[in-house]
Each structure stands twice: as C-alpha cells, then as structure tokens.
Amino acid sequence: MARRPPPTPMLQAFISAAQTGSFARAASELNLTASAISHQIAGLEEWWGVQLFERHSRGVKLTAAGRALLPVVDGFFQELEAVLHSLNPSKPRPLYLSCTSSLCSTWLIPRMHGSHTEASFNLELVLTSADISRTNPEAHQFDVAIVMGDGDYPDHYAELLMHDAVFPVFSPGFQKVNGDIALADIARYPLIHRVDDHVCPSWENWFSFQGLAPAPYHHGPRFPDSGLAISLAVKGGGIALGRTALVYDALKDGTLVALNAPVMMSPAAYYIICRNGRQSEPDIARLFEWLKAQAQVFVREVTFYQDH
Known part of the structure; x- marks a missing residue:
C-alpha cells in the first residue's frame, strides 16, 4: 500500500519556511502564527521521520534532507497547477509576481492602486512576498520577481528597476x-x-x-x-x-x-528578474514595462521632492 501523503498545510508551511528562511516570515506569508508554522513543520518532520530544518536564534536553515525534499514538494504544487490549467485552459493562468514584503507593502501596492483597471495593465497577478536568494532563486515560485542585489542572477534575465x-x-x-x-x-x-x-x-x-x-x-x-x-x-x-x-x-x-x-x-539596487527566455512573453514583457514606468515616475518625484 502506498504511503499516505502528509496534509497540504504541512507542505505549504515547509515550502514557505524554506523560501523565507524564517518561521515568522512564513507565518506572515500564510496568515498564520509562528507557533502554528512551527507545529506544522514539527508534524511534517515526525510524519517523514527526518529533520527538515536546523533551528537558530536568527532563523532556520534547511538540512540536507530538507534541501533534497524542497524541489520535490514545490514541483508537486507547480505540476498540479499546470495540469489544472491544461484541464481548464479558458481560465487564464495568473502571473506570480514576487517582491520582498517591505517593498511590496510600501512601494508596490500603493502604485498598483487603480492600475489594474488600466488597459495597459490588464494582467492576472498573484503577489507573493519572499527574499529571493541570488545564489538559488529557483527555490522560489515566481514568474517575475523584484529583488535587491547586484543584478547577477544565474539563469535569469535581469533589468535594473531603481537605485536606493x-x-x-x-x-x-x-x-x-x-x-x-x-x-x-x-x-x-x-x-x-x-x-x-x-x-x-x-x-x-x-x-x-x-x-x-x-x-x-x-x-x-x-x-x-x-x-x-x-x-x-x-x-x-x-x-x-x-x-x-x-x-x-x-x-x-x-x-x-x-x-x-x-x-x-546602497551598493545594492532593485532589479526585475525572470527566467532566461521568458522576458519576451507578452504578459511578462508588459509587466516589466509597467514596473519600469512606475519606477521612473517615482525617481522623478523623489528628485523633485529633494530639490524643494
């Protein structure tokens, strides 16, 4: 008999904690408490009989077992979504736009207000918040991401958004x-x-x-x-x-x-990234252009404010 898979909330908690490197950030992302995330992870570790995270005072880090299981679990959810989309192609597949929670709440969301009604920005978007690693961006699910760094993201196309x-x-x-x-x-x-x-x-x-x-x-x-x-x-x-x-x-x-x-x-700047080759997809190209246009308006406004 096949082994029964663990409950979905445990798997979602595992992915979020792995991607954010913190039970507290995972809790914020999933609208749960850090204690609930900790219990979900502990339950999953008991279910599988392996330790998934090393706990530290500054956060958590995947063990070797966690690193081996993360792409499998994340791939399961991505494959499930792809199959569901193929079964219902009339329903548009949204773009996943990832952004750090701080930039998302203070800069991105205020500038999205009203924009979703514009014809130039008629996109189905799902916003996710994560600090994406420069060395391992594949660990996160996104179509387009706003990241802070030096623009060097292996296997990804990057364009400068703005300096800070x-x-x-x-x-x-x-x-x-x-x-x-x-x-x-x-x-x-x-x-x-x-x-x-x-x-x-x-x-x-x-x-x-x-x-x-x-x-x-x-x-x-x-x-x-x-x-x-x-x-x-x-x-x-x-x-x-x-x-x-x-x-x-x-x-x-x-x-x-x-x-x-x-x-x-700051020596680091904000960049927009996507997987190499996807920058020419119409919806992704439109999102890139919209984000860059918003950044240009913002930089001009900041410059004017500073000069006066």
Whole structure:
C-alpha cells in the first residue's frame, strides 16, 4: 500500500519556511502564527521521520534532507497547477509576481492602486512576498520577481528597476521628545536594527560612511524585515535605517522625519528578474514595462521632492 501523503498545510508551511528562511516570515506569508508554522513543520518532520530544518536564534536553515525534499514538494504544487490549467485552459493562468514584503507593502501596492483597471495593465497577478536568494532563486515560485542585489542572477534575465539611498528616520513624536537630533549624537538614541541583512547597508556601514565611531551595542528589538523596523520607528520606538523606496511616502505625509545628514547610496539596487527566455512573453514583457514606468515616475518625484 502506498504511503499516505502528509496534509497540504504541512507542505505549504515547509515550502514557505524554506523560501523565507524564517518561521515568522512564513507565518506572515500564510496568515498564520509562528507557533502554528512551527507545529506544522514539527508534524511534517515526525510524519517523514527526518529533520527538515536546523533551528537558530536568527532563523532556520534547511538540512540536507530538507534541501533534497524542497524541489520535490514545490514541483508537486507547480505540476498540479499546470495540469489544472491544461484541464481548464479558458481560465487564464495568473502571473506570480514576487517582491520582498517591505517593498511590496510600501512601494508596490500603493502604485498598483487603480492600475489594474488600466488597459495597459490588464494582467492576472498573484503577489507573493519572499527574499529571493541570488545564489538559488529557483527555490522560489515566481514568474517575475523584484529583488535587491547586484543584478547577477544565474539563469535569469535581469533589468535594473531603481537605485536606493539609505538614511536614518524617526517619527515626529520621537523628535518632539528628544529635540533636534545631531548627526554626531545619534549613537545615544535607541537604534532599530534589521538582522540577517546581507544585501542592504547596516548601521555599522552607515556609521563608517559618516566617519563616525561604531555605535555601542544597543539592547532592543531586531527585525528580520525592514518594514517591521520602520513600523516601530513610525510608532516612536527609535531610529531606523530607511531606504528611499520604503519610507518616501511616510516622509511625504509627515509620519516619518529624515535625519539631516548625507545620504548613503546602497551598493545594492532593485532589479526585475525572470527566467532566461521568458522576458519576451507578452504578459511578462508588459509587466516589466509597467514596473519600469512606475519606477521612473517615482525617481522623478523623489528628485523633485529633494530639490524643494
């Protein structure tokens, strides 16, 4: 008798945790709690009798067994979707557009508002959020992805979307309590950190860029996602390192204030990628053009705002 397969929610939790490298991010992606994801993964490990993840304080990492099983499980869902589409070809297959959760919520979604009604953007899209690895982008399901890096993605076609600057931000309420914050004194204030950020500049990088001594270690929350760090800054919880695309709307509406200091350009930029050869598919080409047009408008608006 064939062995009974595990429940679908366990498999979905496994794929999401593997792709995000975090039970917390997987929980956010699947609208569950981190505890629920942990229980799903533990149940799947017991079901199969193998350890799928190494647990660390900064996240999770696939074991050899997990790496072997991930493409099989992910391939199952992709093949299932392809077969279902072949059985019902009249139903359009949506494009999967992947984007980090922070950029998706602060930059992409606001610029999609109303765009889905435009004839030039009449696309069936499914938005997914994931930090896609430069070395292993195939581990994620997407047709088009917005990624941050140097544009080098093996076996993928990449186009530059936009560059980004990095600078400290805080709330008007935080400024009211603490008064004017001088560049030389910033280390005295609570700094909000993002952990496991191997692409974007860290506070250490920013202090070095400004020619300042490294800040002393600060106790406090450390977030795996830039959007969460910025959210705490909006609430007055300290000073976060913002990136232009993530904080521009908040600066414009006054919910955040930028430190008066030279901005640091991020060595990484946003790119749009897809598998090699797919860039000429009509829907993917249209999505590329729409994203680049939105980025061009955004960059012009930021430039105008900075000059005035």
